[in-house]
Amino acid sequence: MQATRERANQLLEGIAGPGAQLRDDQWTAIDALVNQSRRMLVVQRTGWGKSAVYFIAAKLLRERGAGPSLIISPLLALMRNQVEAAGRAGIRGATLNSANMTEWAQIETAVAAGEVDVLLVSPERLNNPDFRDNVLPQLAAGVGMVVVDEAHCISDWGHDFRPDYRRIKDLLDGLSARAEATPVLATTATANDRVVADVQAQLGPDTGVLRGGLDRESLRLNVVRLPDTTQRPAWLAERLGSLDGSGIIYCLTVSAAEDLAEALEAVGWNVAAYTGRTEAGERERLEQALIDNELKALVATSALGMGFDKPDLGFVVHLGAPSSPISYYQQIGRAGRGTGRADVILLPGAEDQGIWDYFASVSFPDEDTVRTLLDALGQEPLSTQKLESVVDLTRSRIDQTLKVLDVDGAVQRVRGGWVSTGRPWHYDAERYRGLDEARRSEQEAMRRYQDTTDCRMLFLRGQLDDPTATGQPCGRCDNCTEGHLSWDVDPALAEKVSEKMRAPGVRITQRRQWPTGLSQVRGKITGVEPGRALGRLNDVGRGPALRELLDDRSWRPTSPWQQDTWLPRIVAVLADWGWEQRPTAVVALGAADQEKTAFVDALASAIAGVGRMDYAGVVPVRGGHGEITAQNSAYRVQGLLGHFDVAAVAGALEGAAGPVLLVTDVVDSGWSVTVAGSQLHEATGRAVLPLALASRG
Incomplete structure (x- = not known):
C-alpha cells in the first residue's frame, strides 16, 4: 500500500x-x-x-x-x-x-x-x-x-x-x-x-x-449595483487597471460580449471577445493568449467555462448576473487557483431578468409538441433540418429534445438523422414542473445573493449545501470587510465608452435560404439585402432606452428633426450604412396590432421626410390574420407567406428607381422582414433594405 x-x-x-x-x-x-x-x-x-x-x-x-x-x-x-x-x-x-x-x-x-x-x-x-x-x-x-x-x-x-x-x-x-x-x-x-x-x-x-469544503480563500467577492446600469462598461473600463493580472469578463449574451469587447478596445484595453460564434481554432489561440498574459481579459459568454485552466487568473467580472448561484460559483472558480488573491465582481443589469426568462422559455417543450415530433419519425432517417417543417421548434431545440428522447429510448440517432424505436414513451410532466420550479428558485437565490448584507462566500457555499459551511464568515468579501466598491464613473471616460456602445446601428443578419420542406418557396432568397437596427434590446448601452420606447409607443416625431430624441440616431445609422445604392422610397411594415402599426407608420413617414425619400405607406396585414407566434423557421415562414398585403403599396412604388427601405419596430428571427421584403421585390423588382429600431439577437 x-x-x-x-x-x-x-x-x-x-x-x-x-x-x-x-x-x-x-x-x-x-x-x-x-x-x-x-x-x-x-x-x-x-x-x-x-x-x-x-x-x-x-x-x-x-x-x-x-x-x-x-x-x-x-x-x-x-x-x-x-x-x-x-x-x-x-x-x-x-x-x-x-x-x-x-x-x-x-x-x-x-x-x-x-x-x-x-x-x-x-x-x-x-x-x-x-x-x-x-x-x-x-x-x-x-x-x-x-x-x-x-x-x-x-x-x-x-x-x-x-x-x-x-x-x-x-x-x-x-x-x-x-x-x-x-x-x-x-x-x-x-x-x-x-x-x-x-x-x-x-x-x-x-x-x-x-x-469537501467549498470555501475559496483567494477570492474577494464584490457586488456593485450602479444606479444606471448602462454605466457599467465605463465603470469597468476605469477600474480594469486596478485589477491584478489578467482575467475573464463574463456576459450573458453573445452580442453583449462582442459589444463590450469593442467598447473596451476603443478606450485602449487589450481584450477580445470569446463566444459561441468564435471558431474552434480562434478559441484555442485566445485561450493561449490569456494564459500567456497577452490580453488583459477575455470578454466571454459561458462558452469559456468548464475546463479553462489558468492558475494565476487574477479576476472574474460578470456584466450581468447568471440565473443560478451554482453556475455563478462555477464560473468564478476559474480565478485564484494559484494566487493568494483574486477579485470577483458582479455588476447586475436591468436586462438580467429578461435574459433569464428567455433561456427558461427554451427548456423542454410541452407534451403535444413532443408527440408531434415523435409521430413524424419512422424507420427512414430524418435530419433535424427536415424535422423543422413538421414541428414548431427551432433547430437547436429539436436537437436537444431528440437527445432527451434518445436517452429515454424513444428515438435513435443513425446515419442520416433520427429514427423512431417504436418503444412507448411517457411524458414526465411532474419532472419538468419540478425543473421549472428549481429554475425559479435559483433565480430568486441569485437575487438574494445580490441583496444580502451577510457573507457572500458563505451564501454561495450554502447554496451548494457545503457540509463544512458552519456559519463562519469569510472575512474577505465586501460585506465582511465593509469595503464596498465606489459607484463613481469618470464622466469623460463614460462619454467615450458610451459613444462606442451607442455607435450607429447594428447589422441585421441577412436570411439567405428558405427553410426546407416548404412547397411555396425554396432555395436562395433574392431581393432582400442585409439590414440595420439602432441597437439590440439586450445591449448594455442602448437596450434600456429602446425597451422603454417600444413598451410606451407614444413617440411621435418632432420638428425640427434635429431636436427629436430618436430621429438623429436613425439618421446616424442611415449615414453609416454604406449601401451600394441609396434607397429612394420608404415602406412601413404593418402588424396585427393596430397601435403598433400606427407607431411604425409615424416612424417610417418621419424617416422618409428627413431623408427626402418617397413614402409609399404601410404594408398591411390581411384581414383576419393575427400575430404569427411560431418560432420554428419553417412554421413561421409558412404563416407569413399569406400574411402581408404587398399589393397595397406596390402601385406607389411603380416606376421609381432605387431600393426600398422597409421599416419595422423589432426584428427577432428576421423572417417577417424577409418574407415581406421578398414579396415586395417580386412585385416591384426593387431591392429591399430592412431598418428596425431594435434587434433581439
Missing part, C-alpha cells in the same frame, strides 16, 4: 512539479479506485486537484496491466489542458473530438495497440453512430477505469445539464456485467445535495462520496 502511494506521489511531481505530495483526501480517492475498484463521486472545490486524482489512478491501473481509462469531459478546452498535463506525468493521452476527425483512425489504432493510457471523449461522442457502434464496444470491453468529469451534467437538476451525459449510465450498466469490477470516478465542484443524490442514482447505490 505504501509503495503505491509513493508511486502516486512520483506521478504527481510529474504533473505539479518537484516536491508535490498528495493530500490525504486525494489519496483516499485514489486508493478507493486503484486498490478497491470502487465507484466514487468526488465533490471538491475548483483547484482541489481532481484531474490529478484520475490521471494518477489511470496510470497506476495501467501499470498493473489494466486497459486504458476512458475520461468523459464536456469541453475541448478541458481536453487540451488535460492531455498536456498527462504528458508531463508520462501518461499517454489522446482525444477523440470534432476538431481532430482526421486523426481518429490513427488514435483508434493506437488504443487497440495499447499505446494510449487515457482516452478523452466528449459526452456527445458516446452517441456518434460510428463511435457508438464500432469503437465504444471494443474500448468498453477492456477499459481500466471510467471517469466522468463535471459530473453535475448528469443531473437534470444541475446547472449545466447535458442529455448526452445520461447515456453514461448505459455504459456503466455494461461494465456491471463484467466479472471483475471496473472502478468509476465522477468529479465535480458544483453539486448541491439534490445533484449529489441524482448522480449517485446514475452511478449505483454503492457509490462512495468524498465531499
Whole structure:
C-alpha cells in the first residue's frame, strides 16, 4: 500500500512539479479506485486537484496491466489542458473530438495497440453512430477505469445539464456485467445535495462520496449595483487597471460580449471577445493568449467555462448576473487557483431578468409538441433540418429534445438523422414542473445573493449545501470587510465608452435560404439585402432606452428633426450604412396590432421626410390574420407567406428607381422582414433594405 502511494506521489511531481505530495483526501480517492475498484463521486472545490486524482489512478491501473481509462469531459478546452498535463506525468493521452476527425483512425489504432493510457471523449461522442457502434464496444470491453468529469451534467437538476451525459449510465450498466469490477470516478465542484443524490442514482447505490469544503480563500467577492446600469462598461473600463493580472469578463449574451469587447478596445484595453460564434481554432489561440498574459481579459459568454485552466487568473467580472448561484460559483472558480488573491465582481443589469426568462422559455417543450415530433419519425432517417417543417421548434431545440428522447429510448440517432424505436414513451410532466420550479428558485437565490448584507462566500457555499459551511464568515468579501466598491464613473471616460456602445446601428443578419420542406418557396432568397437596427434590446448601452420606447409607443416625431430624441440616431445609422445604392422610397411594415402599426407608420413617414425619400405607406396585414407566434423557421415562414398585403403599396412604388427601405419596430428571427421584403421585390423588382429600431439577437 505504501509503495503505491509513493508511486502516486512520483506521478504527481510529474504533473505539479518537484516536491508535490498528495493530500490525504486525494489519496483516499485514489486508493478507493486503484486498490478497491470502487465507484466514487468526488465533490471538491475548483483547484482541489481532481484531474490529478484520475490521471494518477489511470496510470497506476495501467501499470498493473489494466486497459486504458476512458475520461468523459464536456469541453475541448478541458481536453487540451488535460492531455498536456498527462504528458508531463508520462501518461499517454489522446482525444477523440470534432476538431481532430482526421486523426481518429490513427488514435483508434493506437488504443487497440495499447499505446494510449487515457482516452478523452466528449459526452456527445458516446452517441456518434460510428463511435457508438464500432469503437465504444471494443474500448468498453477492456477499459481500466471510467471517469466522468463535471459530473453535475448528469443531473437534470444541475446547472449545466447535458442529455448526452445520461447515456453514461448505459455504459456503466455494461461494465456491471463484467466479472471483475471496473472502478468509476465522477468529479465535480458544483453539486448541491439534490445533484449529489441524482448522480449517485446514475452511478449505483454503492457509490462512495468524498465531499469537501467549498470555501475559496483567494477570492474577494464584490457586488456593485450602479444606479444606471448602462454605466457599467465605463465603470469597468476605469477600474480594469486596478485589477491584478489578467482575467475573464463574463456576459450573458453573445452580442453583449462582442459589444463590450469593442467598447473596451476603443478606450485602449487589450481584450477580445470569446463566444459561441468564435471558431474552434480562434478559441484555442485566445485561450493561449490569456494564459500567456497577452490580453488583459477575455470578454466571454459561458462558452469559456468548464475546463479553462489558468492558475494565476487574477479576476472574474460578470456584466450581468447568471440565473443560478451554482453556475455563478462555477464560473468564478476559474480565478485564484494559484494566487493568494483574486477579485470577483458582479455588476447586475436591468436586462438580467429578461435574459433569464428567455433561456427558461427554451427548456423542454410541452407534451403535444413532443408527440408531434415523435409521430413524424419512422424507420427512414430524418435530419433535424427536415424535422423543422413538421414541428414548431427551432433547430437547436429539436436537437436537444431528440437527445432527451434518445436517452429515454424513444428515438435513435443513425446515419442520416433520427429514427423512431417504436418503444412507448411517457411524458414526465411532474419532472419538468419540478425543473421549472428549481429554475425559479435559483433565480430568486441569485437575487438574494445580490441583496444580502451577510457573507457572500458563505451564501454561495450554502447554496451548494457545503457540509463544512458552519456559519463562519469569510472575512474577505465586501460585506465582511465593509469595503464596498465606489459607484463613481469618470464622466469623460463614460462619454467615450458610451459613444462606442451607442455607435450607429447594428447589422441585421441577412436570411439567405428558405427553410426546407416548404412547397411555396425554396432555395436562395433574392431581393432582400442585409439590414440595420439602432441597437439590440439586450445591449448594455442602448437596450434600456429602446425597451422603454417600444413598451410606451407614444413617440411621435418632432420638428425640427434635429431636436427629436430618436430621429438623429436613425439618421446616424442611415449615414453609416454604406449601401451600394441609396434607397429612394420608404415602406412601413404593418402588424396585427393596430397601435403598433400606427407607431411604425409615424416612424417610417418621419424617416422618409428627413431623408427626402418617397413614402409609399404601410404594408398591411390581411384581414383576419393575427400575430404569427411560431418560432420554428419553417412554421413561421409558412404563416407569413399569406400574411402581408404587398399589393397595397406596390402601385406607389411603380416606376421609381432605387431600393426600398422597409421599416419595422423589432426584428427577432428576421423572417417577417424577409418574407415581406421578398414579396415586395417580386412585385416591384426593387431591392429591399430592412431598418428596425431594435434587434433581439
